[in-house]
Amino acid sequence: MEDGRSVLETGRAERSVWLMKCPPLVSRSWKSAAASADPSNPNPAVGKVVLSLDPLRPDDPSSLQFKMEMSQTDSGNTPKSYTLNMFKDFVPMCVVSESNQGKFSLEGKVEHKFDMELHSENFSDYGKLCRERTNKAMIKTRQVKVIDNDNGVLMRPMPGMVALVPSGSKDKKKLTPTKGSDAKRTRRDRRELENIIFKLFERQQNWALKQLVQETDQPEQFLKEILNDLCVYNKRGPNQGTHELKPEYKKSTEEPDSM
Numbered sequence: 663m664e665d666g667r668s669v670l671e672t673g674r675a676e677r678s679v680w681l682m683k684c685p686p687l688v689s690r691s692w693k694s695a696a697a698s699a700d701p702s703n704p705n706p707a708v709g710k711v712v713l714s715l716d717p718l719r720p721d722d723p724s725s726l727q728f729k730m731e732m733s734q735t736d737s738g739n740t741p742k743s744y745t746l747n748m749f750k751d752f753v754p755m756c757v758v759s760e761s762n763q764g765k766f767s768l769e770g771k772v773e774h775k776f777d778m779e780l781h782s783e784n785f786s787d788y789g790k791l792c793r794e795r796t797n798k799a800m801i802k803t804r805q806v807k808v809i810d811n812d813n814g815v816l817m818r819p820m821p822g823m824v825a826l827v828p829s830g831s832k833d834k835k836k837l838t839p840t841k842g843s844d845a846k847r848t849r850r851d852r853r854e855l856e857n858i859i860f861k862l863f864e865r866q867q868n869w870a871l872k873q874l875v876q877e878t879d880q881p882e883q884f885l886k887e888i889l890n891d892l893c894v895y896n897k898r899g900p901n902q903g904t905h906e907l908k909p910e911y912k913k914s915t916e917e918p919d920s921m
Contacts (some may be wrong), residue, residue, distance in 0.1 A: 667862050668764070668765070668766055669766075670758075670766045670767070670768060671765065671766065671767040671768065672767075672768045673702035673767075674767065674768065674769055674770055675756070675768040675770065675771070676770070677769065677770030677771070678769065678770060678771060678773040679769060679770040679771065679772055679773065680759050680772070680773065680774045680775075680776060681755065681757075681772045681774070681775045681776070682746065682775075682776040682777075682778060683775075683776065683777050683778060684744075684778045685778060685780075687740065687741075687791075688732070688744070688778065691708070691732065691740065691741055692708045692709075695708050695714070695733075696708075706733075707733050708732070708733055709730050709733050710730075710731050710733070711728055711729070711730055711746070712728070712729040712730075712731060713727070713728055713729075713732075714726070714727040714728075714729070715727070719772065725746070727745075728729045728745070728747075728748060728776065729743060729744070729745060729746065729781065730743070730745075730778060730809060731743055731744075732744075732745055740787070740791060741780055741781070741791070741916060742787075743780075743781035744778045744779060744780060744781050745778070745779050745780070745782075746776040746777070747776060747777045747778075747779065748775070748776055748777055749774070749775045749776070749777070750774065750775075752772075752775045754771070754772070755771070756768060756769075756770070756771050756772065757769040757770055757771075757772065757773040780867070802809040809843050821856055822841045847879055847881045849880065849881060849884050850878075850880060852888065855878065855880060855885075855888055856892065858877075858878055859878070859888065859889075859892060860907075861870070862874065862877055862878075863906070863907050867906050867907075868896070868904040868905065868906050869905050869906075870903060870904050870905075871885070871886070871889070871905065874889070874905070874907050889905050892907060892908060892909075893905040893906060893907055893908060893909055894906055894907075894908055
C-alpha cells in the first residue's frame, strides 16, 4: 500500500493446521530436503503420518495413535519413525507466513498440537547415532603448523626485558632490564634507610610512594612502614597522593642549613 502498511492475506484463515514440536535432528533433515529439492517440485514430501485406531472404540479419542515416518534422512543411523503425542488443551493459535516479497498470509488455525518423540522401534538406530556424535566430537580439528620466520623469536617474551621491536625496524630501542619484584629487593638497615629518606626530602618536599620505591630500591611494604613513622600522607589538596615529612622531622633536616 502507498502508506507503507502491509496487507494480510486471509484466504486460508479457516483452514485447519497442525502444530508439531520436532527434535532438531528432524528439523535439520527437513531443511536439507527443501534446500536440495528439484525446482519443479519446491515442496517435496518429507514424511507421512500414519493414523492407527481401535476398531472397537472408533469414537474414543484416546484410541487414536499417530506415527510419523520420515521419507529421507541425512545419515543411515538417523531414526526414521517417531511417535506423535497429540494435545488439544492449548491456547488458540493461528499460523502466519511471510513470502520473499514481504507479503503476509494467514495460513490457518491450529487444530491439534503434537510433540514428536522417538519411536521404540528406532532405539537401536538412535544409540548408533549417539555413538557417531561422540566419535566425531573426539576427532581433533586443530592442527599445529610451523612458522618459517626468522623473527619468530621476538614473539616470545624474554625474561627481564621490555620494549621489544622487530629486527628489521630502523628505530631500534635499547632493551631495558625491568626492575625486580619486591621479593628480589634486599632490605637496608632501618637507620641507613631513614637517612636516605631524609636526604631525598631535602631535594623536594613531596614524594609519591612509587618514586620513593624507585629511588631507594626497597620493598614497598617495608618502605611503607618507615614512611608511616616519618611522613604524613596527603589525601587531598594540590599534593594529593604524596608523602611529606612530619613537622618535627622537617625541623631536624632544616637545622643544619640554618647554622
